[in-house]
Amino acid sequence: MLEYQQMRIESRLYELGYVLPLPPAPGGNYTSAKIVGNLVFLAGVISADEQGVIAGTLGQGRSLEDGYHAARCCVLTQLAALKEALGTLDHVQQIVSVNGYVNSVAGFAESPKVINGASDLLVELFGDAGRHVRAAIGVSALPRNALVELQMMVAI
Amino acid sequence: MLEYQQMRIESRLYELGYVLPLPPAPGGNYTSAKIVGNLVFLAGVISADEQGVIAGTLGQGRSLEDGYHAARCCVLTQLAALKEALGTLDHVQQIVSVNGYVNSVAGFAESPKVINGASDLLVELFGDAGRHVRAAIGVSALPRNALVELQMMVAI
Amino acid sequence: MLEYQQMRIESRLYELGYVLPLPPAPGGNYTSAKIVGNLVFLAGVISADEQGVIAGTLGQGRSLEDGYHAARCCVLTQLAALKEALGTLDHVQQIVSVNGYVNSVAGFAESPKVINGASDLLVELFGDAGRHVRAAIGVSALPRNALVELQMMVAI
Numbered sequence A, B, C: 001m002l003e004y005q006q007m008r009i010e011s012r013l014y015e016l017g018y019v020l021p022l023p024p025a026p027g028g029n030y031t032s033a034k035i036v037g038n039l040v041f042l043a044g045v046i047s048a049d050e051q052g053v054i055a056g057t058l059g060q061g062r063s064l065e066d067g068y069h070a071a072r073c074c075v076l077t078q079l080a081a082l083k084e085a086l087g088t089l090d091h092v093q094q095i096v097s098v099n100g101y102v103n104s105v106a107g108f109a110e111s112p113k114v115i116n117g118a119s120d121l122l123v124e125l126f127g128d129a130g131r132h133v134r135a136a137i138g139v140s141a142l143p144r145n146a147l148v149e150l151q152m153m154v155a156i
Helices: A002-006 A008-015 A064-086 A111-130 B002-006 B008-015 B064-086 B111-130 C002-006 C008-015 C064-086 C111-130
Strands: A033-036 A039-042 A094-103 A133-139 A148-155 B033-036 B039-042 B094-103 B133-139 B148-155 C033-036 C039-042 C094-103 C133-139 C148-155
Touching: A008 A111, A033 A064, A033 C094, A039 A064, A064 A094, A064 A111, A064 A148, A094 A111, A094 B033, A094 C133, A111 A133, A111 A148, A133 B094, A133 B133, A133 B148, A133 C133, A148 C133, B008 B111, B033 B064, B039 B064, B064 B094, B064 B111, B064 B148, B094 B111, B094 C033, B111 B133, B111 B148, B133 C094, B133 C133, B133 C148, C008 C111, C033 C064, C039 C064, C064 C094, C064 C111, C064 C148, C094 C111, C111 C133, C111 C148
Parallel strands: A094 A133, B094 B133, C094 C133
Antiparallel strands: A033 A039, A039 A148, A094 A148, B033 B039, B039 B148, B094 B148, C033 C039, C039 C148, C094 C148
């Protein structure tokens, strides 16, 4: 029974057609997840899919659809880190916060539409518990020229 | 008596000549406030007043005074979100943190003077309990081309 | 004995050849550290050493080595703030998070190599307890034109 419940969110992922990537391998003296009390702090992750880093700049050769997809991929990587830290995604009680940084040209005003790719997937997966606070910020440079960087905090 | 106390911060706002705006309506699958234990995490809000979004770029047609005013308006919106979440601002035990993002030209060095508009109002309203940690960052793009985005966390 | 233990991290700093600077003096209505439960939130600090603010832009006259050094200096300033708040660095149970903002040209892809200057020192000093989550972000403007701004959270 417990085992069944412990597969709940992952079954949902599977039903929706998503596959968790490998957990991120930090490229420095840091870690992917840190637990303090019932809060799990995650390291920022950059957008990547099976083809590797999703790079580029919004407003310069990259579309809103590209950005939305990139933000969604960031969530999958965050969930992979979370699963590695917790053993199962079913220990998540609520998604608390999402900080989304969008690699964009100066004056790009649509970062919320990009970060919606993250928010929509979180609510699709976790329902109301997936509804989080967030900030969407346009920045001029991200690691490895990634299109999106995302950092989450969750409560367990 | 309780009712009297519960109006304390709002009376102070009124005395200082401020009016709380309507609470922000999230433009996506997220929420304005999330409570975990005694911490309240708020979503980032963009600068707006009665005339709508306060947009523009510091160092390019917008003055420090404009930025200071914009940061102060962000606090009022954050307080409206907080009141909606808590019922009353008098449950605030302390303002913990303020992250202020300033839409600015590259090399703009005065973001602290802009975010002072937020810090000054918080201390005016809450006294020592309003003294927070903060970060002021200059960025090249904010949602709806807002001049300032601000994100707060408070303890209750 | 307690006194001996309370000097552990500071002895380690001394052995490694580092000296804590004066704690930062906030230039506004905010504070350097805020304690809520067992979490200590620190204000963002800008890169500085004995010569004053370490200013400039990565990718435009400033090298990765300059950035790495600047990030390390930010940690020393954060530790000075932490010591001021706690009395001793030995109350630190773990370093939870590091947010590093790198003043850089658009498209600068190497911010992680800069923020490694912070991560490496934290692990050198605190061992595994110093291993944190982090986000590295390239931005176009920082207070006083600083090369790096860093914001930490720790658990005590």
